[in-house]
Amino acid sequence: MPRKADYVFGNKFILPKGRVVHPYLVEPNNDPTYGKGKFMLRVVCAKDFDYSKLDADIDRIIETHWEGAKTRKDLKLPYNDGDGKGKEMYAGSYYFNPKSGQAPDVYDRKGNRISADEIYAGCWARVCVTPYTYPTGSPPGVALRISSIMFWADDEPLSSADTTQDFASVLEDGEDLEDY
DSSP: OOOOOOOOOOOOOOOOOOEEEEEEEEEEOOOOOGGGTTEEEEEEEEETSHHHHHHHHHHHHHHHTTTOOOGGSSSSSSSEEGGOOOGGTTTTTTOOOOOSSOOOOEEESSSSSGGGOOOOOEEEEEEEEEEEOOOOOOEEEEEEEEEEEEEEEEEOOOOOSTTTTHHHHHHHHHHHHHOO
């Protein structure tokens, strides 16, 4: 069985177009719950895409890493069923949470490099990922590493609240904001 520090990497796989949620691509996420210092995003993709090549590669790296000692049911897997999420935009979808210690390359649909800040919560993108095993954690499992992202299409930005009026009363009262 591999040593604890060993990781097994799979092949690159391009996810179908999906809706981007929680992108941390300009600066890494600093929340230790989700991998402090990691560039990451969530992408919500339709279930009806053929994921068989990705699934076969995940099975292969599980077998290679744990040599039959662990199966899918013993591990945390790199995507989740959106039907259990309880939010309309996740229904009929899988959601993926790929991460990387390095900023991923970002492209437009013509293959031109663009700024990472053009990927926003709500846009559509395709994401190139590589599955890999991680031997530690509770439970250990398989994750996805982002290598690159292709902006696909604009859509309504996702936001949990309308903040346009947050400072309206302060500005109306004529408060001197320099005092604060």
